[in-house]
Amino acid sequence: MKHANIAVFIPHLGCPYKCLFCDQNRISRPGLAPPPSDIPELIQKHLSTMDRNQTEVELAFFGGSFTALPKSTQEAYLAMARPYLGRGLLKGVRLSTRPDCVDQESLDFLKRWGVSTIELGIQSFDDRVLYMSGREYSARQAERACRMVKAAGFSLGIQLMLGLPGDDEAAVYHSTRRAVSLAPDLVRIYPTLVIKDTGLENMLAQGSYLPLSLEQAVELSKEMYIAFQSHNIPVVRMGLHPGEELRCPGTVLAGPYHPAFGELVQQAVFKEQALMLLGDIEGETPGISKVLLLVNQRDLSKMIGNNRRNLLEIQQIMSFKELSVAGREDLNSDEIAVFIAGGSERRLDRKGFVKRRRDPINTGSGRYIEELKKTRI
Numbered sequence: 001m002k003h004a005n006i007a008v009f010i011p012h013l014g015c016p017y018k019c020l021f022c023d024q025n026r027i028s029r030p031g032l033a034p035p036p037s038d039i040p041e042l043i044q045k046h047l048s049t050m051d052r053n054q055t056e057v058e059l060a061f062f063g064g065s066f067t068a069l070p071k072s073t074q075e076a077y078l079a080m081a082r083p084y085l086g087r088g089l090l091k092g093v094r095l096s097t098r099p100d101c102v103d104q105e106s107l108d109f110l111k112r113w114g115v116s117t118i119e120l121g122i123q124s125f126d127d128r129v130l131y132m133s134g135r136e137y138s139a140r141q142a143e144r145a146c147r148m149v150k151a152a153g154f155s156l157g158i159q160l161m162l163g164l165p166g167d168d169e170a171a172v173y174h175s176t177r178r179a180v181s182l183a184p185d186l187v188r189i190y191p192t193l194v195i196k197d198t199g200l201e202n203m204l205a206q207g208s209y210l211p212l213s214l215e216q217a218v219e220l221s222k223e224m225y226i227a228f229q230s231h232n233i234p235v236v237r238m239g240l241h242p243g244e245e246l247r248c249p250g251t252v253l254a255g256p257y258h259p260a261f262g263e264l265v266q267q268a269v270f271k272e273q274a275l276m277l278l279g280d281i282e283g284e285t286p287g288i289s290k291v292l293l294l295v296n297q298r299d300l301s302k303m304i305g306n307n308r309r310n311l312l313e314i315q316q317i318m319s320f321k322e323l324s325v326a327g328r329e330d331l332n333s334d335e336i337a338v339f340i341a342g343g344s345e346r347r348l349d350r351k352g353f354v355k356r357r358r359d360p361i362n363t364g365s366g367r368y369i370e371e372l373k374k375t376r377i
């Protein structure tokens with residue numbers, strides 16, 4: 001069964017203030033939040049395009065701090081979903097909010113209104129990063145909010161950012177470890193971008209903030225992604241959705257922006273998985289020179305990499321004379337097989353890869369520590 005959200009963007013509604021790095025009018029969608037009376041039409045429009053036998057649909061309120069809205073406003077929005085929940089046309093309602101804006105009373109309220117998933121914009125579990133990014137809550141508060149959401153029977157989503165002021169490799173791994181320990185039902189990973197007219201733009205101009213490079217952000221996100229995968233925690237998004245506003249020249253002033261950031265991370269994972277498999281084969285069959293990598297047809301671009309980068313790098317590392325890739329339908333998604341001239345074949349699936357790989361969040365290489373220190377003020 002596929003999952004789909006009918007997204008309702010409520011830019012900054014309920015937010016106690018505008019965070020240092022955030023401008024939802026540029027990140028999600030420009031304009032005002034739709035009034036509750038517009039919601040039924042939106043739901044119907046989306047439902048008419050979906051195969052409901054194959055898709056579980058949730059109404060999703062994103063882009064604000066839903067639980068910080070007055071109860072009457074929350075009710076007005078949630079009431080619009082009720083008839084669809086009652087008829088089984090919606091599976092539930094999901095919303096995003098801040099961890100310091102949930103308490104037992106608000107969770108009981110949301111439960112009564114059919115909310116199923118709560119995504120908490122945690123951003124970091126490191127107190128220094130939270131303080132320097134002006135989040136106004138502690139890591140302990142954030143963890144408590146996560147536990148409360150789970151204990152109340154909601155699906156828990158954790159949103160993490162990397163490259164915030166004060167962040168470094170150790171803090172990213174710490175946050176990842178804490179997130180893993182809380183067993184969320186889903187995770188979103190967002191590298192910090194410097195968006196026009198935000199506090200971070202001023203810090204950048206003053207020289208007190210240095211964003212991550214794209215390469216650093218991909219590398220760190222890859223480590224986070226593997227850590228979550230090794231604990232069977234789905235990462236449903238990496239990188240901001242490249243909406244029209246975000247793609248406008250002058251919106252993203254600095255930082256590791258790429259319209260297909262998640263794809264870049266997936267490519268980095270595929271490269272490493274292929275290297276592990278090829279390393280095994282080379283150990284068993286020294287001197288091989290011609291290798292054919294096989295992946296599911298849908299994974300071809302992830303295996304090849306942008307501008308054939310993965311293939312070129314693997315070939316350089318492994319010193320093969322010939323390295324090529326082909327798609328094969330019998331392979332599972334995220335699985336790689338290697339066919340060697342002479343006939344033998346070996347496979348490595350994602351589960352096997354993450355199981356064998358050193359746990360990066362416990363054994364950080366330190367490769368980026370020096371560079372990331374520059375993000376400290």
Ligand code: SF4
Pocket residue numbers: 012015016017018019022023024063064065098121
């Ligand atoms: S980061 Fe979240 S809480 Fe902060 S301004 Fe943006 S939407 Fe509101």
